Amino acid sequence: MLDANLKTQLKAYLEKVVQPIEIVASLDDSAKAREMQELLGEIGALSDKITVVEDNAANVRKPSFSINRPGSDIGVRFAGIPMGHEFTSLVLALLQVGGHTIKLDEAVIEQIRNLDGDYEFETFISLSCHNCPEVVQALNAMSVINPRIKVTTIDGGVFQKEVEERQIMAVPMMFLNGQHFGQGRTNVEEILSKLDTNASVRAAAELNKKDVFDVLIVGGGPAGAASAIYAARKGIRTGVLAERFGGQVLDTLAIENFVSVTETEGPKFAVALEQHVKAYEVDIMNTQRAAKLVPGKVSEVHTESGAVLKAKTVILSTGARWREINVPGEKEYRNHGVAYCPHCDGPLFKGKRVAVIGGGNSGVEAAIDLAGIVSHVTLIEFGAELRADAVLQRKLRSLKNVDIVVSAQTTEIHGDGKKVNALSYTDRASGEAKRVELEGVFVQIGLVPNTEWLKGTVALSRHGEIEVDARGQTSVPGVFAAGDVTTVPYKQIVIAVGEGAKAALSAFDHLIRSGDEEEVVADAKQAVAV
Incomplete structure (x- = not known):
């Protein structure tokens, strides 16, 4: 199953395991079960902390296997063989069950620990789905943090009968305690917002406490990320409000035309964007959707959660989404064909x-x-x-x-x-x-720009795009825009990045020329000194 190169890489990762792992296989006489048995045997041979056993209990899917921490209730299950895009999910599950640090903010980890209830998730995926791993990895991490969360990842290609019975025609598709929970790319914060009903209220309260930003970027795609980096490098107070960091790039498979990067995948590119932004003093406010813009000397951005953020300049980079054909049956059968x-x-x-x-x-x-x-x-x-x-x-x-x-x-x-x-x-x-x-x-x-919330605030083209000049300035002073949401032609990642950088530089120039020169320069010098 695993070639020599993969075995070498996996062996190196497994050296980070600090607690014993027991892999329990539930097999039948199918060809997939034999492949699974071979894979698990190869994994077990790579670390003395891993034990592989068989337990063909009648009440579990076959073929499947669970990765458990002996002496505890911690464990995750894969129904199918997690190769392809899901191989990373397998590696992370082994590391996390084996006691390796889970890379989530402490506040998020504490929120997961405090969930009160018993949750059994089933996630249907396909091995060619580039959106599925984020969901799988989010739920696996949550189950390791809170053992009352049980998770099973199911390869729809292996369990086709169950896919037919449940009328699953889109992945990733999540079920919670037997009921449909959600579909599409989803991260830990988004899952938590559904499970923890008070989360949005608490998040809004925290956002309302934030000081005025020098520049607030609405949107976390390539344009928004570039804006954040260029603004932060000027030493000014920078915030990013994003519904999901990465934006439409998360739904892109192959990227082969970003200069200097010969080939990559959308989700990997999105992770790199976020890591680059986090290298600077940028306040990232994720899983938040903007609902209203109130321009002024200090503009306000209202969120759907009820929060109000204030900023001296605003950069709109909300991107675009798939265009619908708007015919009878499209909405009724979305994710059902x-x-x-x-x-x-x-x-x-x-x-x-x-x-x-x-x-x-x-x-x-x-x-x-x-x-x-x-x-x-x-x-x-x-x-x-x-x-x-x-x-x-x-x-x-x-x-x-x-x-x-x-x-x-x-x-x-x-x-x-x-x-x-x-x-x-x-x-x-x-x-x-x-x-x-x-x-x-x-x-x-094609695509449609995400500008419904801006109608009547900034000038839009007949296609709904934000009209901008050569500097990224909109019709409202102090409000700039960049990326696929604007009238700039050719919706390409490399163009969005350049336009995002331009918008940030224009916003900084606006701050300098708007009468706050001393304050802006002082803030920048202080940030550089720190």
């Missing part, structure tokens, strides 16, 4: 028929990826021709299980009340209505 991430959810449609809506690069790339998993792909494009790069179009047209439909307007997504079973579109050339029988629809038609 309607999906937006082919990398995450594609494996759940193995052997089935799907449609991809959108003929740009994203849509064609999705169709190519899905063609290797599903039985058939129908790509539907509104325009008269595909808009993707020529090399992608050539690859798409070479695939025998792909149909391309152009000049087609999607009109409805149909279902049986539980999941998708068809899609209707109108041939724009003939006006003829057509129907495609299928089991899944992947929407890939």
Whole structure:
């Protein structure tokens, strides 16, 4: 199972284990069980602190295994073989159950310890899902901190019957005590906010106590991170208010065009962004959503939790989200056949028929990826021709299980009340209505800026983007904007980073020229001295 290189790396990690670990395997006679047995045997041979035993109890999924701390209630379970994107989750589980330090803020750890209740989580994942590991690792860490939290990670590709029975058509999908809890990329703080009902009230109270920021950045994607770094380096009081640090990058798989980084993945890039920001004196306020901007000499940003933050300058970098097609059935069957991430959810449609809506690069790339998993792909494009790069179009047209439909307007997504079973579109050339029988629809038609909360406050384009000048200045003095949320063309990470840096420099220049020169310079000198 593990090649020599992986074994060497894992052995080095396992040297950090300080307490004994018992791995308990529950196996059947399947091929997957034999693979699991081989993997666990290899892991056990890498450390004298690890013992591997079998216990084929009747009340657990097979094949599965638990990683336990003997003499305690601490343990996590994997139903499936955590390789691919989940190999890191396996390594962290071994380290954390083995007593290695869990890298969370002490306040968060204390909040987890104080949860009063018994929680049994089941998380369905696919090994190709790049959003799943964060959920798995968050829940595993929580279960080690508080043994009343029990967690099982389930590979949907191995337990397909259970996936069908529960109508799971998107991952990661979480269940708590048998009831649906949530889906999509989720971190510890977001999970805690749902479990600890008073958390948002306490968080709002803490935010209200904060002093006025010199610059407050709303949004934690590449533009927001760059703004924070450039502002903090000026020695001014800098804060970042983010719904989830990393933003849309977290939903991106391969990044191969960020200058100086030959290849990386979105989640890894997001972690690097956050680590870089944390290297400076930046107040990061995560899992907080902005609800209102009140401009002024000292502007106010109101959050959905009820907090009010004050700042002399504000940088808006709230990014964008997947654009919806807004037809009947889309919302009703979201996560029940309607999906937006082919990398995450594609494996759940193995052997089935799907449609991809959108003929740009994203849509064609999705169709190519899905063609290797599903039985058939129908790509539907509104325009008269595909808009993707020529090399992608050539690859798409070479695939025998792909149909391309152009000049087609999607009109409805149909279902049986539980999941998708068809899609209707109108041939724009003939006006003829057509129907495609299928089991899944992947929407890939671009992005929409997150600016609904800013309407009537700053000038927006007809597409909802924040209008900015060459310095990143919005229509409101002292309020700047950067990244995908603005009118700046070409929505690329490298451009967002540059625009974020520019906005921070412009905000600093505004502070210098707005009459607070002595105060700003004094604060900066004091910060540098410290």
